[in-house]
Amino acid sequence: MKLKLFYCFIFLFVCISASAADVIDLKGKVIDAKTNEPLAGATVSIPDLRIAVATNLNGEFTIKSIPQRGNFVVQVQYLSYKTLTQTINLSSQTPLVFALQPSVIETHEVVITGTPITAGSRYNSTSASVVTKDQLQGSSTNLIDALAKQVPGMSQITTSQAISKPVIRGLSYNRVVTLNDGVKQQGQQWGDEHGIEMDQFSAGRVEVLRGAASLQYGSDALGGVINVIDPAIPAEGTVAGEFLTNYSSNNGLTNTSAMVTGNQNGFVWRGRGTYQNAYSYNTPAGRVINSGFNQTNASAMVGVNKPWGYSHLNFSYYKNNIGFLDAEPGDELYNTSTSRTLDFPRQDIRHYKVALNNNFLFDGGSSLKLDLGYQKNQRRELEESTTPSLFFDMNTYSLDAKYSLPEMNGWHPVVGLSGALSHSINLGEELLIPAYDEYSTGAFVYLKKMWGQNTFSAGARYDFIKNKGKALTEEDGNVKFPGFNNQFSNMSGALGFTHVFNDDLSFKANAGTAFRAPNPAELGSNGVHEGTTRYEIGDANLAPERSYQADATLEYGSGFVTGSVGIYENYIHNYIYASNTNKEQTTVVDEITGESRAYDTYRYGQVNANLYGFEGNLTLHPVPFIHFENTFSYTHAQNNTFNRPLALIPAGTLHNTLRFEPKVKGLKDFYFYAGIDNYFKQGRVDETFETAAGGYTLLNAGIGATFNIGKQPLKLYVSGTNLTNKAYYDALSRLRPGRFSQEDPTFGIYNMGRNVTFGVYIPFGTNR
Template sequence: MIRHIILILCLVIAVFTYSPAMANSITSISGRVTDKQTGAPIQGANVGISSLKLGATTNNNGEYTLTNVPKAKLLIDVSRMGYKTLTQLVDLTTTSTADFQLEISVIEADEVVVTGSPILGKNSKNSTTIETVTKKDLTQSGATNIIDALKSVPGVSQITTGGAISKPVIRGMGYNRIVTLSNDVKQEGQQWGDEHGIEIDQYSASKVEVLRGPASLFYGSDALGGVINIIDPTVPANGNFSGQFASNYSTNNGLTANNLQFQGNTNGIVYRLNGTYKNAMSFKTPTERVYNSAFNEDDLSGMVGFNKSWGFAHLTYSRFNTKIGLTEGERDNAGNFVDVDGNPVSESDLKSRSMFLPFQHITHQKLTLNSNVNLGKGFLKTTASFQNNQRRELEDSSTDPATYFYLNTYSIDSKYYFEEINGWAPVFGISGTIQNNSNKGEEALIPAYDMYTGGAFAYVKKAWNEFTLDAGIRYDARKLNAKQEYQFNSFNNSFSNISGSVGMTWQLADKLGLKANVGRGFRAPNIAELSADGVHEGTFRYEKGNVNLKQETSLQFDAALNWEGKYVSSSLNGYYNFINDYIYYQNINNEQIDVNGQLYPVYSYVQGNSALRGLEFSLDIHPVDHLHFENSIAYTRGTNNETNTNLPFIPQAKLINTVRYDFEGRKDASISKIFVSAGFETSFKQAKVDPFETTSNGYSVLNSTIGATLRSASGKELLSLYVAGRNLTNTNYIDHLSRFKEIGIAGTARTITFGISVPFSHQH
């Protein structure tokens, strides 16, 4: 099916590419970017058209040119570090030039966001709460994976299994309640599992947008709690070529990570290639090195496509491949780690980069065709994708997996954007997914199944000078057919529901803005919740599903108040989320089961009407341009309203305080962009826990980063260097959402990461 869809779309693209009728609609846009106060040209500013995935960088004179763009009204965003991001609607039917003036600002606020609404626009005009994490923040965080790099975003936490596996949690919700998008495609990789990470290369992203709150209107089931949108880089302007080599080394587990990427544009034929390799031995806590927590990873992705006057079409292939050791925490009487045969492990085993039993081997492949075509007076944006996820879990043999999940997912998503009429911008969309999962191992935790999902939505947005209103409605249906095999009986379940939202933004004053949103979402139970029956390697428990579970429905009220001043900026977000038939698992009455002579606690899936509420507050004080004192706090509380008990796996309240100073230097200096930062991450005691959970103590860790950029005599960036330290005080702690908490393994000890990035480019 997906091959036929891709073939048809490629034929359509070829027709558009060589159609003489389209030639009359082609144009270009050029201009200058200057400092508003001084009038001086700004070199290195990014001028982009996000809807076309096209961008350019200004030269020494502040000049830019974008070719092969349609004659239409397009939203252009201009950004440069140290300046306020500028977003402007330009009508290319009447002009081919546009000059921009940027204002100096220590806050690069109000950037264009693509998440939370099908319509591109300023973040301040989006009624949902969205945080943007830049590529620089992702790279210099010292994180071991892309989700780990997002943990400083207020309201975002992670369920961890050592340093290699992180699952996102937004406002207390994770697993199948969070949609992870990559290249506009919903990532499908058995995300129901505790120790199933996100199979996406952290170096492939140009930025990440995090939507906190229900997003079922745009993404259907599974977006009940929020969205993490991993966004690819825009392609350069015609005749340009760019790329970078990045490398880092971490002292704690000897992690080496190397990445090479480059991209170009030749007469509208665009391309990109990205490759990453990581390798690490077992990590250290403040008291020990954790046996069998090593991992390695190799990733490769490539894109080829067209950027023409009719729009764009990009065909992308990616392959993510990793092996991850699974620590079971078995020890001898002296408290030392032992291997699967009960033998004490040696120092060389602890420092080995090889995988010992048990371990995971996961391969995720994805083929995606993204297109955006001018059609009538509007345009049609379509994403067709095929994903193959192979998850092997090896327990007794390094070649024959005990469990082997083989998942294929075919999906298509299409949206039509109508011409804006009197400020009203309507969008209609449809989507469909076919998914089939088979078991190829000796045993199975879930049955093989086929799943069919379809949905359609309508959305409209209206903007006035100081006020924006948006609303939408969506219908989804899902059918799941489980097969009879292993210990499972067959069953068929169907789910359907209506989602919707109404939101507004209001600029109350020059510096004060208000956002509010009411959203209704839903989530169908996943296959594990319905049918799990067995011990999942690395989870330390026996899981038992319930085929009679109902779908979850939610009603969330969300509001945010934002202040953007010259010396102080702040944001206060509050939310209250009613969730009917909320699904979670419990160890009821300390039930246990004997499996091959070993006792495991039995965790059964239950549900009840529940509520999640909380707040996020951030405060950035910058008394002088180059000094930042950044502070944020996030708090979430979850309760089962029927039993008046606390929900499990609610993250600890977290306070982050960071001081950062950017040293001012001459623009022609050989060493520039020097910065230093230091901050505390404080997680408070979590005592409001489900009856089967244990409480978690509070803790604080000290982090710090220093970096600089080296330039040539002509001002060209040669390389960037940074050193990032995490847990510099070597605090001995266990996070409430660490899965190693159950076996008494602490968090990562002091880690120093050394990194280098070498950019290269050629401009026509």
């Protein structure tokens, strides 16, 4: 209750403090830099105001009723032209003219908002990739699956087809933060088979920040951040929307999503609904028994965009039902069933979220971004009926405030404050982790200075976290959970530097420390984790992880060649992971049936670890309509304490795609491509409970175009993956041999076979 009152006090204070300001209609024009011809249909956006407009037939645009104060980053995009980012002062009355350079490179320079100060990527030391809305459509089964296929240095830990956990530079679980609506996603990220509860079609775009981000986000951001950004608000007086649907041949997956958004006199709103349904996925050996899923998502936003800034209230509901195969060596794994009815065991996951996002603008150029959140995560494990055996119910309240002060002698300072309270209880009969309360608070200061073509940044942060696990004694006198009451505090620091050599070449580097506090599952687990078919035991004496890391990236983009290469080093003291090093087993007797079963026992412990590697991309444009795209990544991870490799580390990858975009009369954005995905052998495994994973190569292809039916655009596309129907086991699949069962290291389940996806996308809009 105190936390809620604190939230209300801050909100009322800033509403009173944000004085009224003069407003202007920001006008300008977008032209071709060589011919001075106007560019109709170019997109002009101001990310920090969450608004975007398109130019008219004369290349002109108007952004109505925006505050006449402060500096803001403006991004201008247009097909076949180099994206332009520029910082402008809104107090200027001079009409803006943006001259775009014709280029086959469209996204060499992008705006990054997930760092303390919004800036173009070349002036931001964080290594980042941006995935657009169009790139999130296709044959993916969830958001993380879509990102992992496109972002260098990112991969995924999968359980069947419906669950994907993000991995960035070899780090996963609670070491990667996912943001949506400016709020940290809190949904039992510690679990092997716990995915990200988020609608992949709701994002306007996604930023993937690689490397430690503890300075701004505190604990859990050792590996990086996935920042899911809502679609921009349309121009005032406009209603816009979209409808998309696709079908995948392998698993019968149907995706249908519809969205409508509007802006009327500064009152803004948006609504979206999405439904997904898939039956068991097919492999060269047959369909994996009970591997289907269905998902329902609904979200809405209402708010205001005014001279003092904006305030948006977001609601979202996520429900996912996922089937699981519970098998032992010798059991049947595959059949031919295409039934969409899920059998037991299965998961029933529900996530509710309310987020209030605000950006208050003050006189003098200062601003306050304030994000308040409430989340309710419910995870039901259904073994034999709809009555859950395990049932986690977690409620989280959060606050994140970031105050940007006016620039002083070229220095741009930012101070931040964050806090969260989580309360988790067990509502099922079977128990794995104790009920717990978690409190966290943190504060940071950040400075950034630009001079010439250089940018320097530095920051420091203090965090305090308290975990309190509830003790539990069962009716027979057995102590299930002894309870724990742990407090952790930490100081983190970071330095960053960028240098822009010229329009084509830039360099960035970072060095700093980060940390992660042990989560309640690592501290207090004692039970069978049904989704992983293993017995887990925590350790209440675990210490926080502390990371020391550095990275450097060189980026290049000319008319014919674009690319980047980055290297990184990350030493982690007290790295936490669960292992079954002594082939230990725990026998559990079912209280109802009396049957007993032996489970592999995994205990949480700590070691010192070192991870280093490289990642990058290279795209060649021999002629404007041909793109030869290549991405690559490799992570070397060592358990220094026991002088052996770390577990659950992705294999090296090399993705090659030849893409053609010829001009075809009557078609817009026509393309077709063919690609090869190369996954190398992962022989560096923890042999105490892992086996090596073989390499494999997959063939992919696709085609698509946009048609105009009258004035209505219609986008059609077809994409195919694993076209040769290759039988393979991915190194990070939890169902591959050596992970699915320790009793028989050869016992495993193949990844998805050939899959062809047919899709339709229809954008629409009206002017009032």
